[in-house]
Amino acid sequence: MATSGVDVPRLDGRVQVIDRYAFAYGGYADIYCGVISDRNTVVAIKVFRDAHLKAQSPELQRKYAKRLNKEYRVWALLRHPNVLPLLGLIDHPSIPSTGIVAPRCSYGDLRSFFARQIRPAQAVNRLAIVIGVASGLAYVHENEVVHGDLTMNNILIELINGTFTPLLSDFGRSRVLEQAGYTTSIGNAVHRHMPPEILTVDDEHRSTKAFTQAADVWCFGMVMLETLTGKPPFFGMNELQAATAVAYKHEKPDQNRYPAFPHDNTCWQIMRECWHKDPSRRQEMCNLLQYLNAVR
Structure with missing residues (x-):
């Protein structure tokens, strides 16, 4: 699957983070609840834990966001009934670092x-x-x-x-x-x-x-x-x-x-x-x- 030149969609300004705190916690990430305003779609926003502690300058933050885009753009291209769609990436003042946005599944893992x-x-x-x-x-x-x-x-x-x-x-x-x-x-x-x-x-x-x-x-x-x-x-x-x-x-x-x-x-x-x-x-x-x- 060719991914050169492909970027993960940015959803900045389109996603509202509903709660101040994460609603779920994994081994490596915290999950926040959000809504895509123009679709009224509930989403889960995954943020890698403590990533912000290693990206405390604007330049390091940009490098981190670039890394996420590089590694997740393949997922963004996948379309199958048994593959969770990746909707995009966001930066938002309510989350500590760049978040990965996907539909929220009602029944968990x-x-x-x-x-x-x-x-x-x-x-x-x-x-x-x-x-x-x-x-x-x-x-x-x-x-x-x-x-x-x-x-x-x-x-x-x-x-x-x-x-x-x-x-x-x-x-x-x-x-x-x-x-x-x-x-x-x-x-x-x-x-x-x-x-x-x-x-x-x-x-x-x-x-x-x-x-x-x-x-x-x-x-x-x-x-x-x-x-x-x-x-x-x-x-x-x-x-x-x-x-x-x-x-x-x-x-x-x-x-x-x-x-x-x-x-x-x-x-x-x-x-x-x-x-x-x-x-x-x-x-x-x-x-x-x-x-x-x-x-x-």
């Missing part, structure tokens, strides 16, 4: 969505959600884009035409976090969704390993497992223990630990195609999507 107790679990078609994630990621890969940080927290849920629909979000976040001085580097963070090739390299080269389609495929398999079973990969371990098991013990999720798995063995076969230690042996997303559609 995928993990929070399943944790809610306001509806019976059987009302949600978990396989359909997995297929939606696969469809969005296959589209992303077809356009030669890599997500780089696919987890349950970076997939949002919205009710669209009566159907709970997954929306991939946060493209470009990892690259911004790798820029020294902006915020905590992903080089120092590990989580249970990461493939072994990312976990076993030094921090300096971690982002290079993260930004491959094969790494996305590994992460998709982990998202698929948690979505279908309601249990995270390597449940019973903390993040560091799970990452160590993958990186140095070559462990993969054990089917025997999920006796109540709601689908037949085909889904396990699909997930195993995602978890080859050798990235070159992992299936492409377009093929995985075909396999999943055959399970319906």
Whole structure:
């Protein structure tokens, strides 16, 4: 996907920040609520935490905004029913640094969505959600884009035409976090969704390993497992223990630990195609999507 000469739309003066304080907090960012005045559209405004502390002069602020534009312009070009639209960037006196504007999803991220107790679990078609994630990621890969940080927290849920629909979000976040001085580097963070090739390299080269389609495929398999079973990969371990098991013990999720798995063995076969230690042996997303559609 060609992005040269393309800029993320600026929404300065068009977005009203509703509250003084963030309504949600992630590991790296604070989320503010806003409204696009001329559309009367409610939006979420993501601001990387403490970025303003490293950009205290007008020149550094301009450099930071330029970095965001560079890393997020690919996301702004993506158009798919399972990809959250990126609407633009804003600077506003109510937020500490440049904000990333996207539609606000009523049901939050995928993990929070399943944790809610306001509806019976059987009302949600978990396989359909997995297929939606696969469809969005296959589209992303077809356009030669890599997500780089696919987890349950970076997939949002919205009710669209009566159907709970997954929306991939946060493209470009990892690259911004790798820029020294902006915020905590992903080089120092590990989580249970990461493939072994990312976990076993030094921090300096971690982002290079993260930004491959094969790494996305590994992460998709982990998202698929948690979505279908309601249990995270390597449940019973903390993040560091799970990452160590993958990186140095070559462990993969054990089917025997999920006796109540709601689908037949085909889904396990699909997930195993995602978890080859050798990235070159992992299936492409377009093929995985075909396999999943055959399970319906």
